[in-house]
Amino acid sequence: MKFRFILAPVITLLVGTPASAAPKEVDFSRRDGVYSSQDFAKDFGSFSSDNCLTRIEDQTLRITYPKGKKIEGLRGARVPVPPKGNYVLGFKIKYAKDFEDGLHGKQFGLAGGAGYTGGRGKEAREKGDGWSVRLQFDSYNGKVANQVYVYHSDMKDKYGESLGSQEQKFMLQKDRWYDIRLKVTMQSSPDKADGLIEVWEGGVRRIKVDKIRFARTKDGCEVSELALEAFCGGAGIVPTRDNHLFIDNVRWWSEKTPSSRKRPSMLTDEAP
Numbered sequence: 001m002k003f004r005f006i007l008a009p010v011i012t013l014l015v016g017t018p019a020s021a022a023p024k025e026v027d028f029s030r031r032d033g034v035y036s037s038q039d040f041a042k043d044f045g046s047f048s049s050d051n052c053l054t055r056i057e058d059q060t061l062r063i064t065y066p067k068g069k070k071i072e073g074l075r076g077a078r079v080p081v082p083p084k085g086n087y088v089l090g091f092k093i094k095y096a097k098d099f100e101d102g103l104h105g106k107q108f109g110l111a112g113g114a115g116y117t118g119g120r121g122k123e124a125r126e127k128g129d130g131w132s133v134r135l136q137f138d139s140y141n142g143k144v145a146n147q148v149y150v151y152h153s154d155m156k157d158k159y160g161e162s163l164g165s166q167e168q169k170f171m172l173q174k175d176r177w178y179d180i181r182l183k184v185t186m187q188s189s190p191d192k193a194d195g196l197i198e199v200w201e202g203g204v205r206r207i208k209v210d211k212i213r214f215a216r217t218k219d220g221c222e223v224s225e226l227a228l229e230a231f232c233g234g235a236g237i238v239p240t241r242d243n244h245l246f247i248d249n250v251r252w253w254s255e256k257t258p259s260s261r262k263r264p265s266m267l268t269d270e271a272p
Helices: 037-044 121-127
Strands: 011-013 024-026 054-057 060-065 073-075 078-084 086-095 104-113 130-140 143-151 170-173 178-185 195-201 204-212 223-227 230-232 243-253
Touching (some): 060 230, 078 086, 086 104, 086 223, 104 143, 104 178, 104 243, 121 130, 130 223, 143 204, 170 195, 230 243
Antiparallel strands (some): 073 230, 086 178, 086 243, 104 130, 104 230, 143 170, 178 195, 195 204
16 A cells, blocks of 8 residues: 655656656556546546556556456557657556466557557568567566567568567566666667667666667657557467556656767666
8 A cells, every 4th residue: 555645646747867857657546446548548648548457456557467368458558758769668567476377468668650569560661660669578487577579660570579688588576566667769860770778677777779770760760659558468378367467656758868879878777
């Protein structure tokens, strides 16, 4: 249970880090009960989703992966943000104690332009006008692995690519809260492959993937959406029971990037 004074709407402006726009945060300080698409839209300012199996439990967001079904939970969920050359998306995450081994799927991330997902790799490659970066999870041996899953203009196949080395997967325990930050820094121009993805867990950088050309069009070379998707699917098992994922303290902001493009987070493992 959280104990806090609520002095403002659920979206709260926080004190920004140096050279950063003030972050926004949604902390789900609501009564227990169903959390609908309309509630999402009220808290985040704008929201669209194909599937929304969510509720508030102890002032956190609970997402259900239902028994016997895939690609359900929080699917196709997007929140538009002012287009920028980079964004940081932070959130707290906890997998339920009985989260099943064998589950595989996608989690929160960022997107821009056409925001390709869902097997639209050919369009991302041929049109070059959109991309997405989400975390991918795999539950096995009592833990849950996380890595990045990307659609981009230089991809080879129909489905997204798990970029980064095997060593850049990081393991999370079940029934424990973790603080995650994902930062996407766009390439410097449509013809350059100098984009960057970074992920921190608990303030320690776990993933760094560089030399990415996210898109080949000017409009595609910006971060313009939060991809608040969380569902099981792909190669994983079909859930044999209802499984639950918990989310809290979703926040997002853009950092000012020097004209030299010497990005501070490229030079340190500390979280932005």
